[in-house]
Amino acid sequence: MKPSSRFACEMRTTLPATLEAIEEFFVEFRRQAQNTLSRADCFAAELLSREALTNAVVHGCHRDPRKHVICVLRLRGRRLTIAVHDEGEGFDWRAAWNRRGGIFESSGRGIQILRKFAIRVRYNEKGNAVTIVKLC
Amino acid sequence: MIVLSREGDKAVLRPSGADIVSSLVPELRAQMRGIVEEGVRDLVVDLANVQMVDSSGIGLLISAHNSLHKLGGRLAVVHASKDILDLFHTMRIHQHFSVTGDGGED
Numbered sequence: 461m462k463p464s465s466r467f468a469c470e471m472r473t474t475l476p477a478t479l480e481a482i483e484e485f486f487v488e489f490r491r492q493a494q495n496t497l498s499r500a501d502c503f504a505a506e507l508l509s510r511e512a513l514t515n516a517v518v519h520g521c522h523r524d525p526r527k528h529v530i531c532v533l534r535l536r537g538r539r540l541t542i543a544v545h546d547e548g549e550g551f552d553w554r555a556a557w558n559r560r561g562g563i564f565e566s567s568g569r570g571i572q573i574l575r576k577f578a579i580r581v582r583y584n585e586k587g588n589a590v591t592i593v594k595l596c
Numbered sequence: 597m598i599v600l601s602r603e604g605d606k607a608v609l610r611p612s613g614a615d616i617v618s619s620l621v622p623e624l625r626a627q628m629r630g631i632v633e634e635g636v637r638d639l640v641v642d643l644a645n646v647q648m649v650d651s652s653g654i655g656l657l658i659s660a661h662n663s664l665h666k667l668g669g670r671l672a673v674v675h676a677s678k679d680i681l682d683l684f685h686t687m688r689i690h691q692h693f694s695v696t697g698d699g700g701e702d
Contacts, residue, residue, distance in 0.1 A: 479619040486648075503648070503679035510650045514618045569651035569687060576686050 469496050469535040474528050475513070477521030477546065482513050485531070496535060501596040504577050505540055508592050509533065511570045512544040520548030520588055535596065542592040550587030598627060605669075606638040607631050612645045616653030628660050637669030644675035644698065654689060661693045670694075 471492060475481040486506060493502045513531060521527035527547040534541045556571050574581045580593040598620075599610040609627065614620050628639070639660065643649070649657075661671040672694040676684065681697045684690050696702045 483617075483619050500679060500682075503683075506648060507650065507683070510617060510648070514650065514652070518618065567655050569654050572687065573651050 468537065469533075471533040472531070474530050475517075476525045477517045477523060477527040477529055477548075478525050479514070479517060479523065481529075482510070482517060485513070486510070489533075497540075497596055501540075501594075504594060505533070505542070505596070507573060508577055508594060509542050509544075511573050512542060512590050512592060515551075515570055515590075516544050516546035516548070516588075519551055520546035522548070538595050540594045540596050542594070543589070544592075545589040548588050550584075553583040553587045553590075598624060600627065600631070602631065602636065605635055606640075607636040608640045608642055610642040610645065615646055615648040615650075616643075616656065617648055617650040618652040621652045621656050625656055625659075628656075629663075632660075632663055632667070632669075637664060637667060639664060639669065640672045640674055642674050643677070643680060646680070647677065649680050649683065654684075654687060657689065658692055672696075 469492075471489065473485060475485055489506060489509070490502070493505060497505060509531065513529060516529045517523060521529065529544060529546045532543045559568060559571070574592060578592045578594050582591045583589065597612045597614060599612055601608045609624070611620065611624065616624065631639070641657065657671065657673065664671050670693065673684075674696050675698045676695060677698060681695065684695050689695060690702065694702070
């Protein structure tokens with residue numbers, strides 16, 4: 461994360477829509493975040509960012525490497541904001557948000573993780589951009 | 597890298613330096629499916645060298661548990677870090693199968 465005059469830290473990147481690019485991003489994320497956040501906050505911030513990025517790459521862009529995902533992580537005081545925007549067609553986030561999966565179901569836990577680990581989650585109308593806020 | 601040790605119908609899978617996240621899940625799923633088809637019924641996933649498990653990793657573990665349970669087998673997760681243990685508790689994963697931390701706590 462790069463210190464700036466307005467924000468304590470900011471990390472901004474544009475990735476091709478591949479899972480490999482996500483893994484490369486998190487190598488750098490861990491290097492930067494471990495100097496800034498506590499261990500538990502590092503874990504939660506990575507988890508939330510992973511869910512948003514994976515959703516953008518897999519469901520938003522269908523892993524098309526010609527498409528891009530923009531990710532901005534900004535820490536100001538105790539407030540961490542994760543913003544992810546992809547070039548896909550978006551998804552029905554209201555249906556996903558309101559879905560309640562059974563305890564033995566093996567899918568659908570990404571949204572549950574956002575619900576439990578973030579204090580605020582906002583999608584744009586189209587469903588191809590999400591802003592997540594977590595207190596550190 | 598995923599290290600597999602096996603003895604009869606028991607097996608231990610150790611992802612090493614590889615997190616259980618969406619990029620690894622297909623490989624791990626194929627490996628789990630293969631050993632269950634070969635007769636493994638008692639599967640332990642050792643997370644000693646795993647830093648992160650995401651929602652697709654949780655889904656994989658629940659899917660493996662469901663498959664083994666139907667066959668009369670069991671899944672156990674051992675040596676989870678404190679963060680992963682907290683995640684599993686938050687997501688109520690420990691209600692599905694045995695999960696223990698790197699100090700043996702559950």
